[in-house]
Amino acid sequence: MLMTLPAAAEPVDLGELTLAPNASSFTLDNGLQVVVIPDRRAPIVTHMIWYKVGSADEPAGKSGIAHYLEHLMFKGTETHPGSEFSTTVARVGGKENAFTSNDYTAYFQQVSKENLAEMMGFEADRMKNLQLTPEVSAPELNVVQEERRARIETRPSAELGEALDATLYVNHPYGDPVIGWPDELANLTFEDALNFYRSFYRPGNAVLVIAGDVTEDEIRSLAQDTYGQIADDLGTFDRDRPKAQHLRSDRLVELRDPRVSQPSTQTAWLVPSYATAEPGEAEALDILSEILGGNNTSRLYTSLVREEPLATNAGAWYQSSAIDDTRFIVYAVPQDGVPLDTIETKARALIADIAENGVGDEEMARARTSLLASVIFAQDSQSSLARIFGSALTTGSSVEDVQEWPTRIAAVTAEDVQNAARKFLVGGGAVTGRLLVADTAPDAAAAANPTE
Amino acid sequence: MYYALNRAIVAVAFFAASIGSASAIDIQEVTTPKGVSAWLVSDDTVPVVAVDIAFKNAGSSQDPAEKAGRANLLAATLDEGAGDLDSVAFQNALLEGAVQLSFDSSRDHLYGDLSTISSSVERGFDLLHLALTQPRFDQEAVDRMKGQIIAGLRREEKDPDTVVAQLWARTAFPDHPYGTPSNGIPETVATLTRDDLVAATRGLAKDNLMIAVVGDIDAETLIPLLDRAFGDLPDTAELTDVPPVEPETGLTVSETIDTPQTAIRFGGPGLAREDDDFIPAFVMNHILGGGSFSSWLFSEVREKRGLAYSVYSYLAPFEHAAIFGGGTATRNDQADEALDVIRAQFERMANEGPTEEELADAKAYLTGSYALRFDSSSAIARQLLFIQLEELGMDYIDKRNALIEAVTLDDVKRAATRIFGEGVPTVAVVGAPAG
Numbered sequence: 001m002l003m004t005l006p007a008a009a010e011p012v013d014l015g016e017l018t019l020a021p022n023a024s025s026f027t028l029d030n031g032l033q034v035v036v037i038p039d040r041r042a043p044i045v046t047h048m049i050w051y052k053v054g055s056a057d058e059p060a061g062k063s064g065i066a067h068y069l070e071h072l073m074f075k076g077t078e079t080h081p082g083s084e085f086s087t088t089v090a091r092v093g094g095k096e097n098a099f100t101s102n103d104y105t106a107y108f109q110q111v112s113k114e115n116l117a118e119m120m121g122f123e124a125d126r127m128k129n130l131q132l133t134p135e136v137s138a139p140e141l142n143v144v145q146e147e148r149r150a151r152i153e154t155r156p157s158a159e160l161g162e163a164l165d166a167t168l169y170v171n172h173p174y175g176d177p178v179i180g181w182p183d184e185l186a187n188l189t190f191e192d193a194l195n196f197y198r199s200f201y202r203p204g205n206a207v208l209v210i211a212g213d214v215t216e217d218e219i220r221s222l223a224q225d226t227y228g229q230i231a232d233d234l235g236t237f238d239r240d241r242p243k244a245q246h247l248r249s250d251r252l253v254e255l256r257d258p259r260v261s262q263p264s265t266q267t268a269w270l271v272p273s274y275a276t277a278e279p280g281e282a283e284a285l286d287i288l289s290e291i292l293g294g295n296n297t298s299r300l301y302t303s304l305v306r307e308e309p310l311a312t313n314a315g316a317w318y319q320s321s322a323i324d325d326t327r328f329i330v331y332a333v334p335q336d337g338v339p340l341d342t343i344e345t346k347a348r349a350l351i352a353d354i355a356e357n358g359v360g361d362e363e364m365a366r367a368r369t370s371l372l373a374s375v376i377f378a379q380d381s382q383s384s385l386a387r388i389f390g391s392a393l394t395t396g397s398s399v400e401d402v403q404e405w406p407t408r409i410a411a412v413t414a415e416d417v418q419n420a421a422r423k424f425l426v427g428g429g430a431v432t433g434r435l436l437v438a439d440t441a442p443d444a445a446a447a448a449n450p451t452e
Numbered sequence: 453m454y455y456a457l458n459r460a461i462v463a464v465a466f467f468a469a470s471i472g473s474a475s476a477i478d479i480q481e482v483t484t485p486k487g488v489s490a491w492l493v494s495d496d497t498v499p500v501v502a503v504d505i506a507f508k509n510a511g512s513s514q515d516p517a518e519k520a521g522r523a524n525l526l527a528a529t530l531d532e533g534a535g536d537l538d539s540v541a542f543q544n545a546l547l548e549g550a551v552q553l554s555f556d557s558s559r560d561h562l563y564g565d566l567s568t569i570s571s572s573v574e575r576g577f578d579l580l581h582l583a584l585t586q587p588r589f590d591q592e593a594v595d596r597m598k599g600q601i602i603a604g605l606r607r608e609e610k611d612p613d614t615v616v617a618q619l620w621a622r623t624a625f626p627d628h629p630y631g632t633p634s635n636g637i638p639e640t641v642a643t644l645t646r647d648d649l650v651a652a653t654r655g656l657a658k659d660n661l662m663i664a665v666v667g668d669i670d671a672e673t674l675i676p677l678l679d680r681a682f683g684d685l686p687d688t689a690e691l692t693d694v695p696p697v698e699p700e701t702g703l704t705v706s707e708t709i710d711t712p713q714t715a716i717r718f719g720g721p722g723l724a725r726e727d728d729d730f731i732p733a734f735v736m737n738h739i740l741g742g743g744s745f746s747s748w749l750f751s752e753v754r755e756k757r758g759l760a761y762s763v764y765s766y767l768a769p770f771e772h773a774a775i776f777g778g779g780t781a782t783r784n785d786q787a788d789e790a791l792d793v794i795r796a797q798f799e800r801m802a803n804e805g806p807t808e809e810e811l812a813d814a815k816a817y818l819t820g821s822y823a824l825r826f827d828s829s830s831a832i833a834r835q836l837l838f839i840q841l842e843e844l845g846m847d848y849i850d851k852r853n854a855l856i857e858a859v860t861l862d863d864v865k866r867a868a869t870r871i872f873g874e875g876v877p878t879v880a881v882v883g884a885p886a887g
Binding site: 012013044074086089090091092093094096138139141142143144145150153154155157212258260262295296302305306309312313333365366369380381382 | 495497498499500502539540543544547548549550552567569571572575592596599600602603606607609610611612613667709710711712713715744745746754755756757758759760761762781782783813816817818819820821822823824826827828829830831
């Protein structure tokens with residue numbers, strides 16, 4: 001049976017879009033910014049506190065302290081000692097967790113709405129009154145070291161990722177891993193954590209995001225009764241970091257490891273983020289990453305995987321949210337026997353082609369539809385929306401920036417995309433990282449892994 | 453039109469300390485003229501439709517041993533071209549239509565996940581129809597997906613966590629499909645052909661199809677779309693019988709990978725979902741190692757001793773085996789200590805059991821958090837599909853918390869005795885031996 005085929009159809013018309021149009025925002029006298037995103041479908045609330053501090057704000061020699069502190073934030077206060085907060089979350093059937101990035105640290109609970117006030121009380125308490133002892137802090141440092149082993153040291157690809165970042169971000173703390181360098185991590189103390197805590201954990205340096213079955217009025221009064229009681233006149237910490245340097249040199253980092261069975265390659269460029277870009281440039285990079293490698297009809301996938309085929313997979317992504325300049329990455333996994341430099345050269349040629357000849361209308365339409373559809377899908381999940389706003393507001397964007405993002409994406413032209421490729425991805429300065437199978441000869445393997 | 457045979461308005465109750473509140477979920481069971489049934493929750497608040505489907509028992513346990521990875525390759529290739537649309541045309545139709553479509557296989561089942569915005573719901577169902585009933589399996593697409601899967605398997609080949617999971621499975625299920633890696637190994641995937649995929653599609657039929665639809669669509673609109681998407685499927689799935697199996701107990705196996713952390717998996721017999729003690733066992737497992745920050749394993753292994761970042765236990769009632777299992781990862785020289793601490797918690801559970809307060813806390817968490825599984829259309833669709841697959845009944849959402857509330861300390865102890873009395877869990881260890 002033949003049908004009217006969807007392929008014959010025009011791209012679906014998504015109309016004028018606003019991300020979370022009913023979201024609103026206000027600021028308490030102590031500087032705490034509050035974002036409310038109503039979703040009345042179920043009597044559930046996601047409560048997130050975001051601190052405008054991450055691993056890129058750590059003092060020299062203390063890499064990993066932002067993340068270690070995140071773990072220690074679950075160790076209690078004078079009012080709520082030990083694990084009372086977590087026990088209470090569990091008793092009310094709530095879920096909780098926390099995460100740390102380069103630029104932010106966030107804590108959240110998801111609970112039924114009548115427990116929200118209690119959660120806000122607990123979270124406000126630990127913003128100010130964390131108590132730490134060596135007895136609870138020392139085992140937690142071991143936990144974090146195990147986390148580093150699990151995430152990085154058992155995975156050669158993650159170790160290569162650390163080397164790639166350390167090489168790309170010259171003169172900038174994004175080059176240091178969020179979880180910390182092993183030797184510095186091993187020497188962190190709870191005093192280090194408390195110093196960091198006292199410097200950065202304040203209402204004026206935080207954003208409260210509440211999504212779910214609430215109204216702005218309810219939240220105004222609850223926030224005032226809890227977080228509003230903490231004095232702070234210092235305002236937002238000024239994250240004036242040294243600028244990452246754009247080197248003209250291309251750089252190559254390679255990791256050969258006996259644990260690698262499948263080689264791969266990636267190339268990273270230092271590019272502007274939404275916070276550092278000229279108007280429209282970050283949006284153009286978003287569209288460019290979609291056209292170049294966002295799906296399996298993209299330029300990279302079509303050329304490297306479908307047509308030649310040189311690779312089993314290929315793509316690109318752009319880390320758009322960051323306080324400072326960020327990265328644009330192209331990656332590929334080779335077919336057996338295909339040298340990595342053949343793939344890298346081909347990928348560079350594809351980028352050069354966009355820089356020289358631009359992109360087509362159909363590609364533009366597909367990329368736009370795909371990014372804008374993601375805005376509509378995001379509205380289905382209160383926790384997704386809370387994360388979108390939290391990460392944007394702690395990396396230099398405003399509520400309006402987030403809401404109007406679809407409009408700005410829709411306004412990107414083919415010429416903008418071509419200019420972005422020409423300006424940021426051609427010429428020197430890229431860092432290529434290769435994950436390689438170690439030579440199987442016994443002495444070569446030992447040389448590659450001398451510490452064992 | 454005849455539909456809406458059945459309708460249940462169930463309350464997802466919150467078990468809150470203070471005020472109880474409930475959110476009504478209005479589930480309709482619709483059946484089409486061509487005999488396709490689906491559970492539907494209509495809610496037009498967000499302009500999105502989430503469709504979760506499963507072909508029961510069409511997962512990787514259907515793969516012949518020498519064709520391990522067949523169901524996984526099928527899932528990867530179904531959206532790689534169908535009908536008149538080759539791979540590129542099909543993928544572009546998804547992108548241009550704002551339609552997200554993906555397939556996935558588990559040990560037991562083959563899943564499909566369709567998400568559309570309101571205005572593209574017809575396109576979504578039409579593309580799903582093509583994928584299920586007229587997949588092309590062009591040689592180019594089959595080879596490309598095989599290459600991608602093999603590269604993925606190689607990437608994990610020396611990852612301790614992957615290696616230990618496979619080691620445990622083949623030790624616990626030596627002569628059963630559950631012992632084989634569900635995505636296959638590079639050697640078996642390399643031999644798979646288009647004919648193998650065609651053979652695997654015989655497991656996709658109306659009689660093992662389960663459908664959950666949630667979001668901005670009503671029954672009247674949905675019914676013809678269900679017939680368009682699924683009406684042409686064969687009536688009866690051709691499935692191989694998979695025998696029931698009990699995991700082997702009491703074995704300890706290890707493999708060496710030169711890596712700084714040792715990965716540990718343990719597992720033995722659990723309880724089947726239809727067992728009267730399943731819910732007590734579920735509560736027992738929550739207290740022991742079921743994922744909260746207050747479980748015994750979390751407290752003893754992580755919080756007090758700092759031995760691991762992650763430590764957990766689970767109950768997995770598969771279709772053909774019931775498993776109690778878990779795992780952790782720790783520095784090589786601490787592996788024995790971590791295992792000792794974990795085993796001591798098994799013994800404590802079998803001999804002493806939890807306190808009344810621990811039981812009350814576990815019940816409060818499990819009942820209270822149930823509602824959180826219904827916080828979005830896609831989450832509700834997942835739950836409705838799960839309830840159908842497990843044959844728990846449309847009123848399960850209403851009954852579920854009462855089942856947990858009814859669990860007594862004696863029930864938990866009995867469940868623990870049954871699980872830990874079945875023999876010592878088989879342990880698999882992968883890392884570099886200390887010293």
